[in-house]
Amino acid sequence: MTTHRTYQGQQLELFQARGGDIAARDAQDLMSWPFFSLAKSRRVRPIDFKMGDVAIRVEATAEHGMATIWDADILIWAASQIVEARDKGLRTSRFMSATPYEILTFINRDDSARSYERLKAALDRLQSTTVVTSIRQPSERRRHRFSWIAEWKERLDDKGRPLGIEMILPDWFYAGVLDNALILTIDDAYFDLTGGLERWLYRLVRKHGGRQTWGWSFDLQHLHLKSGSLSPFRRFRFEVRAIVARQPLVGYRLAMSIDPDGRERLTFRPVSPEKAASKRMQRVAP
Template sequence: MALCAQRKHLEDAPPTTPMPQCQSSEDHDSGPSASMLRAAPAGDAQRDLFTPPMWDISTRDSRSMMDVAVFRLSKRDKRPGETIHYALADGYIEVKAGPDGMASVWDYDIILMAISYLTEAMNRYRDGRGEKPTRLLRPSVMEILKFCRRPSGGRQYEELENALDRLKNTSLKIVRTRKGRNGRVIRMAEGEGLLSNYRVLSYAENGVVASVEMEIPSWIYREVVEAQQPEILTVHPDYFLIEPGIGRYLYRLARRVAGRGRARWSFKLIYERSGSTGTFKEFCRMLRKQIQINDLPEYVLTEEPGKTGPMLVIMNREASPDELIAMVEGDDVGLELEPD
């Protein structure tokens, strides 16, 4: 009972209604697709008796970063050495890429695994059933692939090390301003990589990875382990099957701002928060394509006109009519403006 209470304190549970799964396009800017979700890998729903159960825990994400793309959304455009700048009401966020390229939204699956592991470990710790977690995470390669719902074999082992490189060398700088007790404005700046450090041991003759060790960045550790009320949200397991990068960004945005109800965001603000390098016109075209496909886990996407341009309406598939009416009559319209 204590564990259940702790989980309720840390997170919102997602609906478990399965979504249709079929093969989708490789990148967010590729041609027509019947679905945003790729097919689940073979044996995805089966436990592996020789694999520890880390892959079987619920997926969680940090609410504070779910409405901003701290990664690139394209598979093809690596964006080495580039910087994305996001202006906020009380500061800004900068994402800086290393020489090997910026971490992608698919690389970020490893960070989701770290957040999920810490949350699960803290649930057990607060319930008196485990030790307080440290920043070191030592998953097996199979655990990583299972958790991220990716097939084994092929180039997955080689790509894992490349993903760790990009995560370590993509830095996040967050600058916030606030008024101090004496009335003076305080500016706080902090920066760290999406991943602090990693170590991979592999067999030289064939490149097969033997073990992986990752150091979770301190900003994630503080949010999950040290915060009084961690802002952690559960992510639908079919998130990992969303193939286009823009689809993944839209799901994370929807999970944060709509939750179990409804929200509206302007196309312009979504474009600015996505870090897209294309034109606004092209982004609108891709966004309308996702609205037409409309098979995100948990959420329905529609478009409607707004005061400053087109609006994306995000609605939870299981929201009751009474909840939606209350939101339309309440604060929902305010999301047409800058939400921060």
């Protein structure tokens, strides 16, 4: 196993991921803005988003397609590992190593050969998707360009069986993870959410609603723009209403309302820990 790597002039020391019960952490920048495709079908059309001083362009290759919100589970795993180790006083690095089993178990997927192939496809999409953004840049005229994973490779034994995966995270993502103010703990039940839109909504709700008693709200037109979704607004509104009817987001209660000017609004507020635990049990019941 390689223990050091030189990448773009930096000497990187290998950070070996740890197993065990580690809380899931997410990066607030990734929870707030449209960085990923919400569709399971391949997306090549770029996300081109601008709101105030925030500018984001996400570009995909025809070969792999854009990184999806399910692929972002790998980044949640990486953020969780880094924060856990840092909080224990251990040295971290954006050069990481883990077994496929460790990653797949954390994101609540089985360790079958099919899951491993999907993991490698996700890593390919994360590596080939390019992001250009003004977020966390000192000047409005500056842009940071990166891929979600700068490099990755798999290690095999002499019989071709997987031993592990090594990856290098981009500076932009790693710096955000190390900033306590930019990281939030999320519920493990997030990984059970199957729809791209409901996953995106959970992250947005967790970021904006947090633990506030009265929650938060967004008008649907604003939500549609912020999602980066290719669905027309009418379809987006239908899907949001269906999510409100199902109430799949553990820890939050969703509702629809109408503003005096006729605009539809999605509201959400935290539920009691007892209700959240009950909903969690319903999700895992046979």
